[in-house]
Structure formats: C-alpha cells, structure tokens
Amino acid sequence: MITFADQLLVLVMLINFIMLGTSRLAFAIRAVAVQGVVLGIIPGLLHQFSGHLLMITASIILAKGVVIPWMINDAVRKAQIRREVEPFIDYVPTLLLGAVFTALAFVFAQRLPLAPEHRELLFVPASIATLMTGFLILTTRRKAISQVIGYLVLENGIFIFGLLLTDAMPFMVEAGALLDLLVGIFVMGIVINHINREFSSVDTSRLQALREE
Amino acid sequence: MIHLLVLLPLGGALLAWLVPDNRLRPLVLPTIAIPHLLLSLYLIARQTEAVHGGWIYLDPLGKITLLAISSLFAVCAVYAVGYLAYRQDRSNRVLCLGLLVCLAAMSLVTLCQHLGLLWVAVEATTVSMAPLIYFNRNARSIEATWKYLMICSVGIALALLGLLFLAYATHVAHQEATLLLPDLLKAAPGLHRSWLHAAFIFLLVGYGSKMGLAPLHTWKPDAYGEAPGLVGALLAGGLVSCAFLAILRVYQVCLASVVELAFFQNALIVLGLLSMAVAAVFMARQHDFKRMLAYSSVEHVGILAVGLGIGKGALFGVLFHLINNGLTKGVLFLSSGNIHRSYGGKTTEVVQGALTRLPWSGGLFLAGFIAITGSPPFAPFVSEFSIISATFATGNYLVGGLFLLFLAIIFIGMALTVLPMVMGVPRSDLATSDYRDGLLTVGPPLATMLLMLWFGVWPPEMLLQLLRDGAALLEVRP
Numbered sequence: 190m191i192t193f194a195d196q197l198l199v200l201v202m203l204i205n206f207i208m209l210g211t212s213r214l215a216f217a218i219r220a221v222a223v224q225g226v227v228l229g230i231i232p233g234l235l236h237q238f239s240g241h242l243l244m245i246t247a248s249i250i251l252a253k254g255v256v257i258p259w260m261i262n263d264a265v266r267k268a269q270i271r272r273e274v275e276p277f278i279d280y281v282p283t284l285l286l287g288a289v290f291t292a293l294a295f296v297f298a299q300r301l302p303l304a305p306e307h308r309e310l311l312f313v314p315a316s317i318a319t320l321m322t323g324f325l326i327l328t329t330r331r332k333a334i335s336q337v338i339g340y341l342v343l344e345n346g347i348f349i350f351g352l353l354l355t356d357a358m359p360f361m362v363e364a365g366a367l368l369d370l371l372v373g374i375f376v377m378g379i380v381i382n383h384i385n386r387e388f389s390s391v392d393t394s395r396l397q398a399l400r401e402e
Numbered sequence: 403m404i405h406l407l408v409l410l411p412l413g414g415a416l417l418a419w420l421v422p423d424n425r426l427r428p429l430v431l432p433t434i435a436i437p438h439l440l441l442s443l444y445l446i447a448r449q450t451e452a453v454h455g456g457w458i459y460l461d462p463l464g465k466i467t468l469l470a471i472s473s474l475f476a477v478c479a480v481y482a483v484g485y486l487a488y489r490q491d492r493s494n495r496v497l498c499l500g501l502l503v504c505l506a507a508m509s510l511v512t513l514c515q516h517l518g519l520l521w522v523a524v525e526a527t528t529v530s531m532a533p534l535i536y537f538n539r540n541a542r543s544i545e546a547t548w549k550y551l552m553i554c555s556v557g558i559a560l561a562l563l564g565l566l567f568l569a570y571a572t573h574v575a576h577q578e579a580t581l582l583l584p585d586l587l588k589a590a591p592g593l594h595r596s597w598l599h600a601a602f603i604f605l606l607v608g609y610g611s612k613m614g615l616a617p618l619h620t621w622k623p624d625a626y627g628e629a630p631g632l633v634g635a636l637l638a639g640g641l642v643s644c645a646f647l648a649i650l651r652v653y654q655v656c657l658a659s660v661v662e663l664a665f666f667q668n669a670l671i672v673l674g675l676l677s678m679a680v681a682a683v684f685m686a687r688q689h690d691f692k693r694m695l696a697y698s699s700v701e702h703v704g705i706l707a708v709g710l711g712i713g714k715g716a717l718f719g720v721l722f723h724l725i726n727n728g729l730t731k732g733v734l735f736l737s738s739g740n741i742h743r744s745y746g747g748k749t750t751e752v753v754q755g756a757l758t759r760l761p762w763s764g765g766l767f768l769a770g771f772i773a774i775t776g777s778p779p780f781a782p783f784v785s786e787f788s789i790i791s792a793t794f795a796t797g798n799y800l801v802g803g804l805f806l807l808f809l810a811i812i813f814i815g816m817a818l819t820v821l822p823m824v825m826g827v828p829r830s831d832l833a834t835s836d837y838r839d840g841l842l843t844v845g846p847p848l849a850t851m852l853l854m855l856w857f858g859v860w861p862p863e864m865l866l867q868l869l870r871d872g873a874a875l876l877e878v879r880p
Contacts, residue, residue, distance in 0.1 A: 302596055304574045320563070327556065333548065340555060347563045354569045354579050362581075365522035366562070373529050373555055380536070380547055387541045396545040399624040401684060 191310065194234045197227050198315040198349070202291060205322040208342065209287045210280055214270065214334060218261050221341050225253025228348055232355060241360055252367050257341065257374050264378040265334055268385040277394075278329045290321035312353055320346030333381045333391040337374065344370060403441075404450060404458060407468075407509040410438055415502035419495065427498050428486040434502060435472075435479035438509075442472040446868065456582060457516045462871035464512040466721050467647045469868075470728040471508045473853075474639040475501075477729075477846040478632045481736050484842025485632060488743060496533050497633075504530040504636065511644040517565055517581040517651060521558070524612065524648055527641055528554045535629040535637075546624035553621040554612055561608025561648070564601045568655070571597035583651060590658035598662050605652045606669055613645035615707055616677040619700045623684075626696035627748070631739020634692065638699040638735060639728030646706055646724060653710060653876060670711035671801055677704030678808035685815035689749045692742070694819050695734055698774060701812055702727045708805060709789040710876075712796055717873040719788030726781040726857065727774075729850050734770040736847040737763045741823075743837040750819060755828035762839040764824045766847050771820045773854055775813045781857035 204224045208217050229249035236242055276283065294317035303313060323343025327336055385391050414434030421427045445460055446469055452459035460468070482501070486494050507526035514520035528551075536547040565581060571593040572586070573579040580586060590598075611618035626634045656666040681701035688694040706727070709720035738748075740763035745753045756764030773780035776787070786809070793802035857865070 302574065302594055304570075327552075336552060340552070340559070343556065344559055347559055347566065350563065350566050350570075354566060354573060359518070362516070362518035362522060365519065366525070369522055369525040369529060373525070373551075376529055376532050377551060380532070380544065380551060383536070383539075383544050384548060387544050393548065396548060398542055399545055399549075399627065401623075 190234045194231050195311045197231055197234075198311040201227055201345075201349070202315055202318055205291070205319055205342065206284060206287055208326065208338065209283050209322060212280060214265055214332070215262070217335070217338055218258050218265070221338050221345075222254050222258035224342070224345055225257070226250050228345055228352075229253060231352055235352065236355065245360060245363060248364065248367060252371055253341075253345075256371060260374055260378045261334060261337060264337075264381045267382050268334075268391050270332070270334070270385075270391060276330045276335075283325060283329055286325060287322055290325065291318040294318040294321065307353060312349060316346050316349035318346070319343075319349060322346070331392045331394050333377075333384055333393050336393065337377050337381070340377075341374070404445065404453065404460065404513065406441055407438070407445070407513065408506045410434060410441070411502045411506035411509065415499050415506070418498035418502055424490060424493060424495075425487070427494055428483045430498060431479035431482050431501060432476070435476040435505070438505065439472045439476040442468050442509075447864070452515070456584060457519060458513050459515045460513055461515075462868060462875055463647060463650055463721075465868055466724060466872050467643050468509065468512040470643045470725045471505075471512065471640050474635065474728050474732050474850075475505050475508075477732050477850050478635050478736070481843060481846040482632055484840055485630070485739060485743075487842075488837060489630075492537075492539065497537055497630075500530050500534045501633075501636070504534075504640070508640050508644050511647060515583045517568070517583060517586070520648060520651065521562055521565055524561075524609070524644055525555075525558050527644055528558060528612065531633070531637065531641060534633045535625050537630050537633065538628065543628040546621075546628040550621045550625040553618070557608050557611030557618065559608070560604050561612075564604030564606075564608055567597050567601035567604060571601060583654065586655055587658040590655055591660060593659060595661060598659055599665065602652060602656060602662060602666050603669075606649070606666070606673070609645050609648045609652070610673060613642055613649065613703050614677075614700055615673045615703055616680040616700060619677065619680065619703075622700060623693040623696040626699065626735075627690055627693040631692075631735045631737075631742065634695065634739075635732045635735035638695070638731040642699065642703055643724055643728050646703070649707075649710070650876065657876065667711040667713060670707045671798075674704040674707030674709075674711060675801065675804055675808070677701065677707065678805070678812070682808045682811040682815065685812055686818065688815070688819050689751065691738055691750065691753065691819060691823060692735075692748050694816065695731070695738060698734075698812075698816065699731060701808075702731075702774070704808075705786065705789065705805075708793070708801065712789070712793050712798060712801070714877065715792035715795055716789045717876045718869055719785045719792065721869045721872045723782065723785035723789065726785050726854065730770055730774045730780070730782055730854055733766055733847045733850050733854070734774060736843075736850075737766040737770060740837065740839065740843050741767060744835045746833060746835060750823055752829070752832075753823050755826045756824045758826075759828045759832075760839055762844040762848070766844070766851060768820065768824045769851055770847075771816060773851070773858075775816060776809060779855060779858050781854045781861070784858055784861070 204220050207220045211217050233246050295314045298314040323339050326339030388395050418430045446465045450460045507523050510523040532551045536543050569579045569581050572589050574594045575592050577589050614622045656663045677700050681697045685697045709716040741756050742748045744760055773782050776783050
C-alpha cells in the first residue's frame with residue numbers, strides 16, 4: 190500500500206508542473222482540486238480502517254476537492270476573468286525553476302536526518318517540492334486568484350509532511366486547520382470580488398497605493 | 403466555567419448577526435465584553451485546573467495575555483458604541499460579528515496547551531480580522547486587506563510546518579509524536595538538534611510575521627493605517643499579544659531543550675533590534691499618523707523580542723510590557739480614531755491644533771504618545787526600564803546601547819509628528835464635522851490612560867505576583 194501512496198505522490202508532483210505551465214485559470218483550479226483529492230486518499234492507504242480515518246478522508250476530499258474549488262470558481266465567475274495574463278516571469282522559465290526546485294528538494298531530503306522507516310519514501314521530497322511550487326506561484330503571478338491557488342499548493346505541501354505524523358495531529362486539530370483554510374479561502378474570494386469591483390481588474394500589481402513616500 | 407471564555411463571545415457573535423437594527427447592534431459588544439472581562443478577572447484570580455486531557459489550561463502566561471486582551475476588548479467595545487453611532491452610513495453587522503469571533507479565538511489562544519490547537523486559534527484570529535480592516539470599503543482598504551491576508555496566511559502556514567517539524571523531532575527520537583506542551587517540555591532534551599533548529603526557525607518566521615517583526619512587518623502600516631481606530635487597537639494590542647504568546651510557548655520548548663536556547667535568543671535579539679531600527683527610520687517625517695502608530699507597534703514588538711532574547715531579569719519587564727503596550731496602543735488608536743473623524747483626514751497637513759479643536763481626544767493622544775515612548779510616570783516606562791536595566795546587568799552592552807539609541811531616535815521622530823498635530827491652531831479652511839467628543843468615545847481611552855498611570859505609579863500586588871509567576875515559567879527549566 191505504501192508503494193501505491195508513493196506513486197500517488199509522483200502524481201502530486203506532476204500536478205505541480207501542470208499548474209506552473211498552464212495559462213488557463215479554470216485548468217489550474219481543476220488541477221489543484223485533483224491534487225487535493227489525491228492527498229485526501231493517501232491517509233486511507235497508510236493506516237488501518239477506522240471511523241476516525243473515514244471522517245478525515247471524507248472531510249479532506251470534500252473540502253479540497255469540492256468546496257474550495259467551487260468557491261474559487263465562483264470568485265472567477267463573478268470577476269469575469271478567463272485566463273492569466275502575463276505573469277511576472279514567463280511560463281517556461283517558471284517551469285524550469287519548478288524543475289530545479291524539485292531536484293533540490295530531492296537532494297535536500299537526502300540529507301535530512303529522517304526516521305529510518307521514512308528514508309526510502311517520497312513524502313519529504315514531495316512535500317518540499319510542492320511547498321516551493323506554491324511559493325513560486327505566489328510570487329510570480331499577478332492575478333489575485335493565482336495567488337490563492339499558490340497559497341493552496343503551499344498548504345498542500347505542508348499537508349504532505351503532516352501525513353508522516355497523523356498521530357500528533359488529532360482529528361480536532363486536523364478539522365480545525367481545514368475549517369480555517371475553508372474560511373480563509375472564503376474571505377479571500379470575497380476580497381477578490383471587491384478588488385475587481387474597485388479596480389476593474391484582479392491584477393495585484395495595481396495594488397500599490399500604500400507605500401512610504 | 404473556563405469554556406465560557408470562548409462560548410460567551412461566540413454566542414454574542416450569533417446575537418450580533420441576528421439583531422436587525424444597525425443602531426442597536428453595537429450594544430451587543432459591551433453586553434458581551436464586560437461579562438467576559440469579569441469572568442477573565444475571576445479566572446485569573448483563581449487556580450484553574452487542566453481539562454480535556456490537559457489541552458485546555460490557563461497557566462500564568464495565558465492569564466497575563468488574557469488580562470491584556472480582555473481588558474483591551476472591553477475598552478474597545480464600549481468605544482465602539484459611541485464610534486458606530488457616527489458611522490450609521492454603513493452596516494456594522496460584519497464588524498460586530500468579526501470582533502466577537504475574534505475575541506473568542508483570542509481567548510482560545512490563551513487557553514491552549516496543545517500547540518496544534520494554538521495554531522488553529524491563531525489562524526482563526528487572522529481570518530476573522532480580515533473583513534474588519536475592510537470596513538471603510540475603498541480602494542486603499544481593500545489593498546491593505548489583501549496584503550494582510552496573504553502575508554499573514556502564508557506566515558502562519560510556515561508556522562504550521564515548524565510545528566510539524568517539532569512533532570517529527572519527537573518521532574525521530576522514538577517517542578510518541580505529540581504537540582502537547584507538558585509532554586513536549588519533558589521530551590525536549592532528547593530531541594534531534596537539527597529538527598529542533600528547523601522547527602524554531604519556521605515557528606519564529608511564521609509567528610513573527612503575524613506579530614509584525616521586521617523584516618516581516620510590511621503589512622502592518624497598511625493594515626493599521628486603513629482600518630478603523632478600534633480595529634487598529636485590537637490588531638496592535640490583541641493580535642500582537644496572541645502571536646507573542648505563541649512565541650512564548652516556543653520559547654518554553656527551547657528552554658527545555660537547553661541546546662537550542664542560545665540560538666533562539668540570538669535570533670530574537672537580532673530581529674528585535676532590526677524592528678526597532680526599521681521603526682526609527684520610517685517613523686521620522688511620517689505624515690500619516692495612523693501609519694506612524696503602526697511603526698510604533700513594530701518598535702514595541704521589537705522591544706518584546708529583545709527582552710525575551712535577553713531573558714532572565716528582563717522577562718518580568720517583557721510580560722509587563724505585553725500588557726502595557728496593548729493598553730497604551732488602545733488609547734492611541736482610539737483617540738486617533740476620534741481625531742480622524744473630526745478632521746476627516748489622517749495626515750499632518752490636515753490635522754493641526756487638535757488640542758484646541760478636540761481638547762479631550764487631543765490631550766489623550768498626547769498623553770498616549772508620552773506613555774508609549776517610555777516616559778514616566780506611565781507603566782510602559784517601568785517595563786521598558788526593567789528590560790533595559792536587565793540588558794545592561796547581563797553584560798549585553800552593545801544590545802543595550804543600540805536599544806537606547808533607537809528609543810531616542812523614535813522619541814524624536816514620533817514627537818516631530820505628534821507635537822505639530824496636537825499643538826498650534828487648527829487650519830481655518832477645515833470642513834465642519836458632526837463629531838464631538840462624548841462620554842462614549844472619550845471615556846474608554848481615558849479610563850485606560852488612568853489605568854496605565856496607576857500601573858506605572860503603584861502597580862497592584864496581585865498583578866506583580868502574576869507577572870512574577872509568568873516570568874518564573876520562562877526562567878526555570880522544567
């Protein structure tokens with residue numbers, strides 16, 4: 190089962206590249222939803238079946254695969270935008286940067302003092318690579334919606350690391366973190382809508398009235 | 403009993419949502435805040451017991467933070483009734499709801515002994531504050547909200563990674579992975595050093611960005627500048643206190659791990675001094691007085707960080723300063739809100755002669771300035787002085803010297819903005835305003851100012867005992 194989980198993590202890393210390469214917002218939103226669902230399946234592969242596990246799996250898939258993508262799509266529809274226009278860094282260079290970060294993540298994970306049972310697995314490199322991809326999207330895209338997607342990818346990266354430690358994160362905390370994420374995305378969606386109304390665009394590079402003279 | 407601290411504000415939030423009338427709704431705030439303050443004082447005076455398997459327990463550090471938060475919120479709640487009467491042009495439903503949800507989350511922060519739950523509560527304060535910054539509904543406030551939301555969310559996410567590293571360190575050490583504080587303190591000496599190192603870096607960066615330590619402070623001037631005065635007060639006094647409590651918890655783990663303490667302390671001192679330096683540079687010639695207050699907040703989180711980095715004798719001063727900073731910022735933000743309302747602007751070009759136009763609010767702003775820059779006889783003087791004297795007593799002459807230098811520059815920089823604002827004659831071409839100083843808008847900051855005077859001149863023995871208990875938790879290795 191654990192090898193299957195590893196294969197799923199390869200899929201997660203491939204989705205990272207899809208998100209870095211695509212210029213269409215709807216596609217990126219669908220990709221982040223798929224990534225969330227894949228991450229929701231993994232706990233079920235690692236642990237014995239229990240009511241607790243079922244609850245976690247169901248709530249993660251529901252939140253990351255259905256509710257959050259729906260909220261972002263809703264924001265996109267209200268703001269009437271179709272595609273990402275001109276990121277700060279072009280798609281091919283970001284893809285290359287993503288590849289470099291992923292390679293570095295593998296090198297870095299090799300050097301970490303991991304527990305023996307985790308050494309051969311992909312969890313840690315996948316976690317770092319996804320985290321870095323999230324950062325890359327956050328910093329190189331202009332559109333507020335792409336930044337939210339970047340934040341989600343970053344959160345997914347942290348989540349992968351958390352998979353190694355399901356004992357330390359009881360259900361209460363897991364659920365609380367998920368709820369915070371949901372409400373956070375909800376608020377971001379509303380703010381995006383207002384940015385669009387105020388600036389007739391969701392280009393965050395226009396948000397520069399506030400600075401020191 | 404202890405659950406009421408969280409449930410009471412949540413119930414109030416529901417009530418605020420249900421009340422249909424825009425004039426009556428703000429009354430929900432003091433109806434909840436004052437019982438909350440009384441309940442907090444009752445719990446602080448008593449010895450409480452751990453409940454829910456040790457997850458919820460009000461220890462002295464939690465008590466100190468709860469005191470700072472609950473009293474500041476009560477002041478802001480009474481003020482809100484007076485302030486919102488002038489803002490009937492827009493619905494205050496989201497504002498009242500958000501304030502009470504935030505109070506519930508902040509109370510939960512003070513009660514948590516499980517670092518994961520603590521993280522959830524801190525994140526909840528971040529999210530619930532975001533709509534409040536956007537109360538004025540204009541382009542500038544939406545920009546501030548977006549920056550606040552993105553920087554703080556990403557920062558807090560990094561803190562979560564730090565927590566996971568901490569839990570992983572216990573796993574690598576072949577112990578049961580846990581984030582429960584008492585268990586972590588017991589396990590800390592045997593943990594793997596590099597995982598602890600990584601955990602503390604991420605936790606410091608994460609909670610540091612929430613607290614507004616330089617260089618992660620960039621959201622602060624924007625958010626404080628565009629939010630209404632009472633939201634600014636809660637950001638500067640409430641959220642900062644919560645984030646600092648989170649850092650104190652991390653500090654406790656560092657202390658228990660022994661080997662990592664020196665590293666964490668040095669990092670705190672460097673970030674603290676950097677924050678004070680940034681504040682000193684940007685405070686000078688600051689035309690926008692709300693942004694100036696934001697830099698003052700950056701300065702004071704810097705002071706807290708330096709004090710914590712010095713440790714030992716400074717800890718008493720740090721914990722005292724946590725309360726003093728929150729309440730004095732309350733006075734400054736609330737009185738600056740009044741001035742903003744009356745003049746219709748928040749730059750020094752428009753605001754002149756506040757003492758003539760608004761004797762009470764102008765006077766309180768001036769008194770708040772004197773207090774926050776650490777002048778006697780107000781309480782921040784006592785706490786800052788004890789931090790500085792401990793710095794020199796432990797032989798950190800360079801840190802102490804820089805600390806004093808930055809304080810002096812900040813005093814001059816702040817005076818150059820504040821004095822022309824309150825002194826002189828108001829401009830003759832000012833538009834008339836319907837704002838008048840009233841009991842509800844002046845009373846709460848005045849009461850807070852008197853409290854600061856009382857704490858500065860003759861602090862009650864109960865408070866001192868509480869601070870000593872708190873400092874003892876941070877000094878003694880468990």
